Amino acid sequence: MSVRELVVLGTASQVPTRHRNHNGYLLRWDGEGILFDPGEGTQRQMLRAGVAAHDLDRICVTHFHGDHSLGLAGVIQRINLDQVPHPVTAHYPRSGQRFFDRLRYATAYRETVGITEAPVDTDGPLAVTPAYTLEARRLSHPVESYGYRLTEPDGRRMLPERLAAHGITGPDVGRIQREGSLGGVGLDEVSEVRRGQRFAFVMDTRMCAGVRELAEGCDMLVIESTFLDEDATLAADHGHLTAGQAARAAREAGVRHLVLTHFSQRYADPEEFERQARAAGYEGELTVARDLLRVPVPKRR
Numbered sequence: 001m002s003v004r005e006l007v008v009l010g011t012a013s014q015v016p017t018r019h020r021n022h023n024g025y026l027l028r029w030d031g032e033g034i035l036f037d038p039g040e041g042t043q044r045q046m047l048r049a050g051v052a053a054h055d056l057d058r059i060c061v062t063h064f065h066g067d068h069s070l071g072l073a074g075v076i077q078r079i080n081l082d083q084v085p086h087p088v089t090a091h092y093p094r095s096g097q098r099f100f101d102r103l104r105y106a107t108a109y110r111e112t113v114g115i116t117e118a119p120v121d122t123d124g125p126l127a128v129t130p131a132y133t134l135e136a137r138r139l140s141h142p143v144e145s146y147g148y149r150l151t152e153p154d155g156r157r158m159l160p161e162r163l164a165a166h167g168i169t170g171p172d173v174g175r176i177q178r179e180g181s182l183g184g185v186g187l188d189e190v191s192e193v194r195r196g197q198r199f200a201f202v203m204d205t206r207m208c209a210g211v212r213e214l215a216e217g218c219d220m221l222v223i224e225s226t227f228l229d230e231d232a233t234l235a236a237d238h239g240h241l242t243a244g245q246a247a248r249a250a251r252e253a254g255v256r257h258l259v260l261t262h263f264s265q266r267y268a269d270p271e272e273f274e275r276q277a278r279a280a281g282y283e284g285e286l287t288v289a290r291d292l293l294r295v296p297v298p299k300r301r
Contacts, residue, residue: 014067205224
């Protein structure tokens with residue numbers, strides 16, 4: 001059975017707290033798992049969330065600040081310890097290659113699994129599979145940082161009333177899908193485009209073109225909201241977003257489900273992030289992330 005969901009492993013910015021682990025997010029996309037920004041403690045959070053090393057097919061690192069990457073060492077070693085039977089690909093900013101190398105070989109261990117290194121140094125597609133296209137966009141942070149976007153190919157939705165009107169039933173339905181026409185009836189006459197789902201992951205950044213491009217038309221947007229709006233100057237100085245800024249970007253991009261995360265330890269009331277997001281005019285589904293939460297990707301329109 002296909003499953004599309006976000007498993008939140010950690011939601012803290014900079015330092016973990018009593019209730020929030022460093023960053024870590026797993027996107028389950030049918031039979032594939034994409035791990036984003038494994039901060040310190042990710043391996044233990046995976047255990048608590050019921051996520052195995054065998055579930056991982058890709059690792060996407062936005063940038064090499066510790067709260068987004070210190071867990072790489074443990075995760076990579078666990079992939080090898082468990083002898084994951086399939087290839088695992090790692091995407092990360094090419095400018096941070098030395099950091100990736102240090103984390104990959106932080107200590108001695110037996111390498112049993114080949115990690116395919118696929119560093120990012122420009123906007124554009126990173127991987128094209130039958131299930132999705134993965135692409136990156138440059139963000140605005142004191143160190144080089146990229147956000148990621150996953151887009152499912154468009155499909156087609158068959159329309160029963162039009163099929164019936166043309167007398168197309170049973171095996172002929174599959175035939176017209178495969179061949180594009182049947183008895184002079186074109187596929188377009190009995191079906192419509194079913195837009196593929198879209199998911200974006202945006203971490204440490206100021207507002208920039210990359211944020212808008214990644215968010216455009218997404219079914220789910222996972223985005224940092226490190227600060228509340230009253231600290232907008234502080235957010236800009238450190239290369240971050242506020243809850244209101246993140247929500248406005250989601251509203252303008254037509255995002256269906258907004259997931260706010262990466263919270264500063266200075267704030268005690270997580271509900272204030274939701275209040276400020278709503279005040280900014282976002283009316284779609286909204287989740288203020290917490291550790292070990294599972295968030296389903298919205299069903300297709």
